[in-house]
Amino acid sequence: MAKIILAPNALKGSCTAAAAAAAMARGIAYARPDAELVELPVADGGDGLAEVLSEVLGGEQRTFTVTGPRFAPLEATLVWSPSQRTAIIEMALASGLALLATAERDATATTTLGTGQLMRAALDLGAARIIIGLGGSATNDGGIGMAQALGWRFPDASGRAVEPIGGRLSDIARIDAAAKDPRLDQVRIDAVCDVDNPLTGRHGAAQVYAPQKGASPAQVATLDAGLTHLAALIERDLGLQVAALPGAGAAGGIGAGLVAFAGASLRPGAELVLDLLELDRHLDGADLVLTAEGRIDHQTARGKAPAAVAARAKARKIPCIAIAGSIGEDIGTLHDCGIDAVFSLCRGPMSLEEAQAKADALLADAAEHAVRAFFAG
Numbered sequence: 001m002a003k004i005i006l007a008p009n010a011l012k013g014s015c016t017a018a019a020a021a022a023a024m025a026r027g028i029a030y031a032r033p034d035a036e037l038v039e040l041p042v043a044d045g046g047d048g049l050a051e052v053l054s055e056v057l058g059g060e061q062r063t064f065t066v067t068g069p070r071f072a073p074l075e076a077t078l079v080w081s082p083s084q085r086t087a088i089i090e091m092a093l094a095s096g097l098a099l100l101a102t103a104e105r106d107a108t109a110t111t112t113l114g115t116g117q118l119m120r121a122a123l124d125l126g127a128a129r130i131i132i133g134l135g136g137s138a139t140n141d142g143g144i145g146m147a148q149a150l151g152w153r154f155p156d157a158s159g160r161a162v163e164p165i166g167g168r169l170s171d172i173a174r175i176d177a178a179a180k181d182p183r184l185d186q187v188r189i190d191a192v193c194d195v196d197n198p199l200t201g202r203h204g205a206a207q208v209y210a211p212q213k214g215a216s217p218a219q220v221a222t223l224d225a226g227l228t229h230l231a232a233l234i235e236r237d238l239g240l241q242v243a244a245l246p247g248a249g250a251a252g253g254i255g256a257g258l259v260a261f262a263g264a265s266l267r268p269g270a271e272l273v274l275d276l277l278e279l280d281r282h283l284d285g286a287d288l289v290l291t292a293e294g295r296i297d298h299q300t301a302r303g304k305a306p307a308a309v310a311a312r313a314k315a316r317k318i319p320c321i322a323i324a325g326s327i328g329e330d331i332g333t334l335h336d337c338g339i340d341a342v343f344s345l346c347r348g349p350m351s352l353e354e355a356q357a358k359a360d361a362l363l364a365d366a367a368e369h370a371v372r373a374f375f376a377g
Contacts, residue, residue, distance in 0.1 A: 001034055001035065001036055002032055002034070002035040002036070002287045002288070002375070003035070003036040003038070003285050003286045003287050003288075004028060004032070004035050004036070004037050004038070004286065004287065004288045004289070004290065004371065005038050005040060005279075005282060005283060005286050005288070005289045005290070005313075005318075006021045006024045006025055006028075006037060006038065006039050006040065006290050006367075007021075007040045007041070007042050007279065007289060007290070007291050007305075007309045008020035008021050008024060008041060008042065008290070008291055008292035008293070008323070008363075009041075009042055009043060009044060009048070009291070009292065009293045009294075009304070009305040009306060010041075010043065010048035010294075011292065011293065011294040011325060011356075011359055011363075012294045014294065014325070014356040014359035014360075015359050015360055015363070016041070016048055016051060017041030017042060017043060017048045017051070017052055018039075018041040018051065018052075018055075019360065020041065020292055020359075020363055021039040021040070021041045022039065023359075023360045023361075023363040023364045023367070024039075024290060024292065024323075024363055024364065024367035025037045025039055025367075026364045027363065027364030027365055027366070027367035027368035027371075028290075028367050028368060028371050030368050031368045031369075031371045031372045031375070032371055032375065035371075038282050038286075040277050040279060040282060042270065042273055042274065042277065042279075042291075042305045042308075042309060043133070043269065043270075043273050043305060044135070044192075044194035044268075044269040044270035044273065044304055044305035044308065045133045045134050045135050045192040045193045045194040045250075045268075045269025045270070049088065049090055049131075049133035049135075049192065049269065049273070050077075050078070050079045050088045050089070050090045050093075050133065052273060052277075053079065053088050053131065053273065053276065054079040054081075054088060056276045056277060057079075057081040057084050057086055057088070057276075058081055058083060058084075059079035059080055059081040059086075059088060060079065060080055060081075060082075061077050061078075061079060061080075062077065062078055062079075062080045062121070062125070063075050063076070063077045064076060064077075064078070064117065064118060064121045066094050066113075066114035066115075066117040066118060066121075067094075067111065067113040067114045067117060067149075068094070068095070068099055068114055069094075069095045069096065069097075069099055069100060069110040069111060069112075069114070069137075069138040069139060070100060070104055070109065070110060070111075070138075071111065071113075074094070074099065074114070076093045076094040076114060076118055077093060078090075078093075078118050078121065078122060080122070080125055080127075084129070085126060085127055085128040085129065086127065086128070086129040086130070086131065087121075087122035087125060087127045087129070087130045087131070088130075088131045088133075089115065089118045089119065089122065089130060089131070089132045089133065090132075090133045090135075090136075091112065091115040091118075091132060091133065091134055091135075091136070091137055091251060091254065092133070092135060092136030092137060093118075094112075094114030094115045094117070094118050095110070095111070095112045095113075095114050095115045095137050095138060095139050095145070095251075096136045096137060096138055097136055097137060097138040097212075097213060098136060099138065100138055102214075105138060105213055105214030106213075106214045106215070106219075107138070107139065107140040107166055107206075107210040107213040107214055107215040107219065107223060107252065108140070108165065108166050108167030108215065108219050108222065108223060109165050109166075109167060110138045110139045110140070110141065110165060110166065110213070110252075111139060111141055111145035111163075111164045111165050112137070112139050112141055112143055112144075112145035112146040112164070112251075112252070112254050112257070113145035113146065113148060113149050113164055114145075114149075115132070115145070115146045115149075115254070116145060116146035116147060116148065116149025116150050117149045119132070119146065119149070119150060119189075119262070120149055120150060120181065123181065123183045123184075123187065127187055128186075128187060128188065129187065129188045129189075129190070130187060130188070130189045130190070131189075131190045131192060131272070132189065132190070132191050132192065132258065132264070133192055133193075133269060134191060134192065134193040134194075134247075134250040134251040134254060134255060134269075135193070135194050135250075135251065135269075136251075137213075137251035137252050137254065138213055138252075139166065139213075139251065139252040139254065140166035140205060140206055140209075140210050140213065140215070140223045140227075140252035140253060141164055141165055141166045141169065141252060141253070141254075141257075142166070142169055142199075142205075142226070142227050142230045142252070142253035142254070142256060142257050143253060143254035143255075143256065143257015143258055143260070143261060144162075144164045144169070144172070144230070144257060145164035145165070146254060146257055146258070146261070146262075147164075147257055147260075147261035147262070148161075148164045150180065150181045150184060150261065150262065151177075151179040151180040151181045152175065152176065152177060152179070152180055152261050153175075153176035153178070153179060154172045154174075154175060154176070155172070155173055155174060155176060156171045156172065156173050157171075157173040166206075166210075166223050166226060166227075166252065167219075167222060167223070167226070168226075169223075169226025169227060169229055169230050170222075170225055170226045170229045172229070172230065172233060174233065174237060175233050175234065175237040175238060177238075180261075184262050184263060185263065188265075189258065189262050189263065189264035189265070190264065190265055190267045190272060191247070191250075191254075191255055191258040191259070191264040191265065191266050191267065192267045192268070192269035192272050192273075193247045193250035193251065193255055193266065193267075193268070193269055194250075194268075194269050194270065194304055194305070195247065195249070195250050195299075196246040196247050196268070197209075197246075197247070197248070197249035197250065198243060198244045198245065198246065198248055198249050199227050199231055199242060199243045199244070199245070199248040199249045199253050199255070199256045200224055200227050200228045200231060200243050200249070201224070203249070204224060204227065204249045204253075205223075205224075205227060205248075205249035205250070205251075205252050205253040206220050206221075206223035206224035206226075206227060206252075206253075207220055207224055208249070209249075209252065210223050210252070213252070227253050227256075228243070230253070230256075231243040231256065234256070234260045238260055240259070240260050242256040242259055242260055243256070245259065245266060246266070247266040247268075248266070250266075268308070269305075270304065270305040270307075270308035270309070271308055273305070274308055274309065274312065279309070279312055280312060283312065283313065283316050283318060286313075286316075286318050287318070287319075288318065288319055288320075288321070288371070288374055289309060289310070289313040289318055289319070289320040289321070290320075290321050290322075290323065290367060290370065290371075291305070291306040291309045291310065291320065291321075291322050291323070291339075292306070292322060292323040292324065292345075292363065293305065293306050293322070293324055293325075294324070294325045294326070295324060295325060295326045295327075295328065296322055296324035296326075296327055296328065296331060296334070296339075296342055297327070297328025297329075297330065297331060298328060298330040298331060298333060298334075299328075300331075300334060300339075306322050306339065307334065307337045307338070307339065310322070310334070310337055310338030310339045311337050311338045312338075313338055314337070314338030315338075319340050319374065320338050320339055320340055321339075321340060321341050321342075321343060321370045321374065322334075322339045322341070322342045322343070323342075323343045323344075323345055323363065323366045323367060323370060324342055324343075324344065324345060325344075325345045325346070325356075325359070326344075327342055327344055341370075343366050343369070343370045344366070345359065345362045345363060345366050346362065347362070347365070
């Protein structure tokens with residue numbers, strides 16, 4: 001009897017990781033009704049992290065009123081595991097791009113304040129550990145909004161507090177830790193991300209991701225200069241070098257901010273999730289691994305869940321097939337990390353909206369035919 005591991009990521013705008021795994025299982029049942037199917041929905045720090053980890057840790061949802069990315073109040077949820085004294089936060093739920101209409105998206109004017117307020121709520125619950133997923137942000141403020149919610153201050157040359165947005169980073173004259181929440185020194189914070197970008201420069205937060213958040217070329221230059229200035233202040237005032245840290249540029253630079261202002265450890269999200277899911281144990285005796293994501297391209301190899309799943313399969317000489325809603329042109333490097341083949345979700349030409357609406361059925365069909373092809377030899 002064949003053993004097949006189903007480890008998809010969420011397909012953004014279409015279905016959760018758990019729904020994707022269930023759809024794949026339904027399709028495979030037509031091809032191999034006798035197969036042992038192990039459903040292990042995964043995440044890498046982006047959408048779906050809280051859902052996946054809440055199953056592992058036995059968490060419950062708690063909702064709080066926080067400040068949204070453009071300063072409007074909103075209701076945001078974290079997952080709280082009392083038995084583990086662990087809070088799981090998705091910053092996208094408080095500071096995410098999906099919270100804004102297209103016309104509201106402006107990476108120079110958004111803040112991570114709400115993410116910091118969720119962290120403060122977790123501390124109020126008595127958290128000994130906070131896991132924060134950094135994907136899907138609308139922000140490029142280097143984490144100063146998050147830090148402000150936890151007591152840090154960022155005055156300008158005249159001593160006035162700088163508004164915690166990306167467009168004002170260059171106005172900060174110094175970093176003031178006098179009112180920092182002392183509980184930050186007593187909690188373990190894992191900042192999990194699905195990218196390894198540094199804070200600044202050609203591969204940094206502003207130049208790579210700010211255009212997706214509504215920034216013009218001129219604004220990108222302003223934001224990158226602001227993050228460079230912030231990194232210099234962090235080194236001068238706190239004695240920490242964060243600019244080149246892998247993952248520092250995640251979510252508009254909050255990766256660097258969490259290290260500097262909250263003592264966080266930057267963790268590749270997929271690796272943390274796969275450890276908690278005990279993927280290595282489930283791989284014992286497996287004949288095939290299937291993974292999935294909305295888009296697979298050359299960026300997939302830079303910390304995305306499908307690549308992490310494939311690498312672990314490859315280490316055990318288990319073939320891995322990926323299914324994607326869209327496939328980039330340059331995916332040759334993915335074969336090196338363990339993805340042996342990539343199948344398209346779409347049967348033929350269709351709009352993004354149609355593909356998202358039919359993702360469940362398309363996933364089932366693609367998984368069925370991927371498995372048929374594999375076992376046909």
